[in-house]
Amino acid sequence: MKYNRYTLVVLATIILSSFSVDAQKKQAIVIQDQGSFAVGGSVVTAPGTFDPIKHGAFNPANQSSEGQTLHGDHAYVFYQIPDKARKLPLVMWHGYGQFSKTWETTPDGREGYQNIFLRQRFPVYLIDQPRRGRAARGTVGGTIAAAPEDQLWFGIFRLGVGNEFYPGVQFSKDPEALNQYFRQMTPNIGPIDIEVNTKAVSALFDKIGEGILVTHSHSGGQGWMTAVKNKNIKAIVSYEPASNFLFPEGQVPETITYAGGSLRAVGVPMADFMKLTKIPIVIYYGDNIPSQPVENPGQEQWRAALTMAKRWAETVNKLGGDVTVVHLPEIGIKGNTHFPFSDLNNVEIAGLMSNWLKDKGLDK
Template identity: 75%
Template sequence: MQSKKAKFTLLILGISLALNFPGFAQKKPIVIVDQGSFTVGGTVKTSPGTFDPIKHGAFSPGNQPTEGQTLHGDHAYVFYQIPEKAKKLPLVFWHGYGQFSKTWETTPDGRDGFQNIFLKKDYSVYLIDQPRRGRAGRSTVPVTIPANTDDQLWFGIFRLGVGNEFYPGVQFPKDPESLDQYFRQITPDTGPIDFNANTSAVSALFEKIGEGILVTHSHSGGQGWLTALKTDRIKGIVAYEPGSNFVFPEGSVPELIPYVGGTLRALGVPMAEFKKLTQIPIIIYYGDYIPTEPVENPAQEQWRAALQMAKRWAKIVNENGGDVTLVHLPEIGIKGNTHFPFSDLNNLEVAQLMEDWLKEKGLDK
C-alpha cells in the first residue's frame, strides 16, 4: 500500500493534469492507493539438449538455436488499480475476441471507460490480457499472423453499421478520429486460441487475489462460465454480449442454431459441474441492431443466434435453481448500443445498470 504522501502526490498530479489539459477539466480525480501488474498461469516449454552459452549465445532473428533452453509463455497479463476506499469485491474485466485490456480503458472518443467509471465508484479493477493476446503475447505454439484488410468486416460484426454506413441512432461517435481509435484497439492472437490456457490463467488470478466479480465481453463470455467451473472465488458474473460456449447439463444440450455464415453449438458438462453456475448471480446484457428473424447479413445473424442461445441458457440455469438475468437493452428503452455497450456514448447509463444490479445482489459491499 502507498503512504499518505504518495496518495497526496497522485492527487496533486490529477489536479495538475486537470489544470493543464482542457480534456481533463471536468474529470473527478481518482485517489489510487495501489496499482501494479503481474502475470498468472502459463506454461514452460523446454527444448532437448544442452545450452552452450558460447555456441548458442548470439542472437540471430529467425534462426535462433533452441538446445537446452526454455520458453515461458501462455500466461495472462493483469494490470490492477485499488482506490482509496475500495469495496471488498474487486471487478475483474476480461476482453473479447480481437481485443485486449484497452477495451475497458478510455473510450475511442476520449471519455471514461469502465475502468475509470468503476474506480470512481470505489471498486478495485483488474484488467486482463488473456494468453497469446496483447501484453500476454508470448506463446508456446507458433502461428502465422495475417495482415488482412478487414475493418469493414468488424464494423459490421461489432454492429456499428453496414460497410462504412452507421446505423441510424447508433450510440457511437461518428467522427473519423474516434473510428480510427476504435479500429486501432483490435489486436491479433500470437498463438492458437486455447480455452484451457485462458480459463486456467483467469482461475489462477482469482486464486491469487481472492473473491471477486468477473466482467466478460463477447468471446470471453463462454470462457467465463468455464472459469467459474474451475474456481469458487467468482461471486458474480456480468457478461456483455456473450457469443459462444454456453454450458448446459449433459443430456440437455439444445440443438445447434443455424444462421447465415455458420452454426452456434452449446457445450455439455456433468450436472454436478453445471450446478456451480446456479450458485452465483449472473447478468447478461445485449445491445441493439439484433434481428429477431433470420436476415441475409451474417454480421447481424450471429448475434441473433447468440441472443437466442442465451435465452435458452438463462432458462435452464434458472430452472435448476440459478439466478440469471438477461437484459436486451432496447427492450428496456436503452437504444442504439453496439457490441460494446460499455464504451458507447451512453456508457454511464449502461454502467449504472450494472451498479444497480451489483447492489441488488449484495456484491457492492
C-alpha cells in the same frame, strides 16, 4: 472590436468559472495501489543441453534452442486499487480481437469502465488473455495475417453495414473515433486455446481471492468455464456472450443455424453445471439484433447468441440459479453496439451494472 477593462475582467471571470465547473464535474481518482503482473502459463524446455559458449550470444546463423526454456501462455494483468476500496474487485476480460484497451478510454476519448468503476471505489483488474496484447508470449507459434478487414468488423460489431452507420447508433460520428476503434483491434500471436485461457484467469482468482468477473463477447463462454474451475468468482457480468454456453449433458439444445454460420452449445457434467447456479449472473445485449432471420450475417450471429443466452438462462434458473438476460432495447435503451460499455451512453450502461451489483449485495 474593442474591450474595456471591465469587459475583460468579466470575460476572465466567466472563463475561470467554466474551468472550475469542469474540475468539479470530474473529481480526482485516488489510487492506493497499482501494478501489473503475469499469471498462469507454462514453461517449455527444448531437448538437449544448453551450451553457454555456443549459445551465449545471439547469432542469426545459429539459433538452436537446445536445452533452453520458454515461459509462455500466461495472462497479463494490470490492476488499480482505489482509496477506501470496496471488498470485491472487478476483473475485466476482453473479447475476440481485443485486449485490455477495450475497458480503458473509449474510442471517442471519454472515460471507460476502468475509470467509471474506480470512481465507484471498486478495485479493477484488466486482463490480456494468453497469446494476445501484452501477454504475447505463447508456447505455440502462429501466423499473424495482415488482411484488410475493417468493414467486416464494422458489421460484426454492429456499428452498421459497410461504411454506413445504423440510424441512431450509440457511436461517435467523428472520423477519429472510428480510427481509434479500428486501431484497438489486436491479433492472436498463436492459436486460441480455451483451456490455456481459462487456466490463466482461474490462476488470477487464486491469486487475488474473491471477485466479480466482467466478460465481453468471446470471453463470455470462457467466463462460465472459469467459474466452474474457481469458486472465488462470486458473480459474472457478461456483455454480449457469443459462444460456449454450457448445458448439462443430455440437455444440450439443438445447434442454432444462421446466415453465415451456426452456434452450438457445450455439454458438461451436471456437477459442473450446478456450480453456475450458485452465483448471480447478468447478461446484456445491445441493439440492432433481429428477432427473426435476416440476410445480414453481421446481425444474424447475434440473433443466434441472444436466443441461446435466453435458453441457457432458462436452464440455469430452472435448476435454482440466478441469471438475468437484459436486451437493452426492450427496456428502452436503444442504439447500442456490440460494445455497450464504451458506447456514447456507457455511463448509463454502467449504471445498470452498478444497480445490479447493489441489488445482489456485491458492492460492500
